[in-house]
Amino acid sequence: MKPVALFVTCLVDQLFPNVGEAAVRALERAGCAVEFPGEQTCCGQAAFNNGFQEEARVLAQRFLDVFADATAIVAPSGSCADMVREWYPHLFRDTPALLDRARSVASRTYELSEYLVRVLGVTDLGARFPATVTYHPSCHGLRGLGLRDEPLGLLRAVRDLRLVELPDAEQCCGFGGFFSIKFAALSGAMLSAKLDTIEASGAEVVTATDVSCLMHISGGLSRRGSRVRALHLAEILAGS
Amino acid sequence: MSRPVPPGDRPTADPVALFIERAEQVGISVITVGTHDEAIERAVALGRERRVQRAALWDTPEMAPIRDRLRAEGVEILDPRGTFETFAQAEIGITGAEWGVAETGSLVLSAGPGKPQAASLLAPLHLAVLRSDRIVPGLATLLERCGPLPSALVLITGPSRSADIGLVPVLGAHGPTAVTVLLVAG
């Protein structure tokens, strides 16, 4: 059994714990022994993206301490995994000892679908999810981690799931962390464009690897009175 | 840091065929003829078809027979050493072309004495005579072979165009509305 340290992420922990539960079930189905290091909190992305690199460094250092001994760190979030892999080394570029640790931890950090498919070589978790589903490729996972085929491969293996293409799928949904508040009108306009394509796809469910995108999309769907549901990929994979 | 070297052109089996394909894709009409004499006939025929009354030509040995034949047909040949204003009255500009570039479907014209830019720029129709053995596969080859540069070397890839107004493509924004190449195969 492969030991996996789950980095559940702050948003999942407090807002969408069912996604965390689903991620655990999916990993266990794939033959992993999941641990949850209780000292974890946040990867620091929100502070970092807002220019507060000092504060981000504090959180990043905590992360390095918490996950120091993990063989594999898996997060149900492309943006958090991307933060660790792409930006932790940058944050510690001036301190060689921490830089080494950052590089080491980064090399062991994965987004969930990436871990399942690329590391474990698993695409079929025996899941069943009877619905028409469309996939929104969250930007950090897509362009930061190169996630493209992995989530789609996993979705295609789900029984009774009808996968439909999302038009202009690679257009950003407009969340962007604090951007959604700072530039709320722009964020709303980009959201509106994303919702139009989701509705045009004919899907009953929109899914993604990041709850950040999904809560933004879901909030918009709600305002439109839409019946389309927004579910994290893990929730679909844990369906049976 | 040593200077990075640009890659050469991808080899093409048939640069002439590629040139024709790509030129036509950008709206250049390509008429293939066997000999320069045929080219002269076609040029004159085109002038007749379009009822050309005033033509601007390069003043070169290659163009001389075309000039003489057009003159014989009653077409006014504008003075090649004349002013821009003179050339602006032309209905057709007839020039040679130094090179053709297959990759992009481009004509390459050099400026020089007797070879004003005005001839390929002002009239609504530009007719260029190009020998097929002057077609190179791509830009890298062109730049290798073009030698010491003239005051102006111009790559022409289609008629003048703009999509600035309402995103609608319009031809003849400032330059010619139509470009035709007489491709001499022989």
Next chain:
Amino acid sequence: MPDHPTRIDLIRNTEQALRDASLQRQMGKAMPASRRARADAVAELPEWESLRSTAAEIKDHVLANLEGYLRQLESQVSALGGTVHWASDAAEARAIITDLARSRGVRRIVKSKSMTTEEIFLNPALEAAGAGVVETDLGEYVVQLAGERPSHLIAPVVHKPTEEIADLFVRKLGVPRYERPEELARVAREVLRAEFLAAEMGITGVNFAIAESGTLVIVENEGNARLTTARPRIHVAVMGVEKVLPQLADLSVFLRILARSGTGQRSSVYVSLLTGPRRAGETDGPEELHLVILDNGRRRLLADPDLRAALRCIRCGACQNECPVYQHAGGHAYGSVYAGPIGAVLTPAYEGLERARDLPFASTLCRACADVCPVKIDLPGMLVELRARSVRTGLASWRDRMLVGAWTFFTRSPARFMLAGSLGRLAQRLVARGGKIERLPYPLSGWTAHRAAPVLASTPFRAWWKSRQGEGR
């Protein structure tokens, strides 16, 4: 940077842009079309990634050896009979060009599209010196008639629909109202033909300047740049220092990537390689050639290791076409001639973070721009760096400092994190209805202005995990 004291209010500008239905329609048509055209043109070249890398390396090589290549360029241009002028800033560049116009008795000038001349606000200076300047690029001509600035690097009037242009022509040119683009283009062509014939000076930009031969390369589709350089007796070419390339052979890389990235063409319609003024026996081309080489903050940018790669930019506009923020905001919202992703880096670099502090934040860091940049500029990385500088120099708003401060406080330990959750769950009872929150108070009200907010879960994950461990699997 004394030219630009006031802060660009990007938030307000973008809100205004979003209320402009006509702008949204225009941009909503133009940007996706440009994206598709680029994607098709790039898909045709299996060597695309390798071309990008080579282009980036050539540009970096130039930047690392800039002064040497500029000196070589100067010496070649001079040997050809041209005159090179060095302008350290916008004011100096304006002075050089207006002095030239004055001393040569120039009353009428034609210009082809040049973002560099827009950057230095050249036209008003020339007008003040008594020379009439007419923009000859169709889009720039419209923009000039409208008294506006261009809104896109290569499509200056992308923000304006045909009907508005038709009205503008009626108002400014006294012509009847033409509905169709071909008719409007014909009007412009006739007006501008006369201008080309009357002008004593032509001013252009420079896409690339070849050091080994002193060749100036100008890329266009309309033919107005050819006319601008073939007819008037004086040609003034204005270039930023970073436009120099070592050798002619380098053009094979840059010409391939420029048109494909910007418009999806294999080549722009006209690429002019100009090497010196008119030669003996020639009847067109300028008698006098002047090359103005502009710094205006570029060398300062060159000395900035985190941002210097922005100088690789070849002004293709692909990043603008790809950016969803730019699509919705339009170029004018950025308050500068450099807009969109490249503008969010150059405008703070050239005009100062004080003035342009919001620009690097107007991005979700989606990386679409970085994916398409033909010279591989890491724009998102630069935005991150500029955001950090913004905070370090004390430009962060009180609200941001409060939000991030609170976030960092509550995430420093699991206990605090759980406390935050508990406090949040208490507070949300006031506003939560049916599992959602429709109205959040300041400083989060921007969220609920456009979407519902989720509620904090009654049992956070870590509580579930703990109980699960307690029960055993």
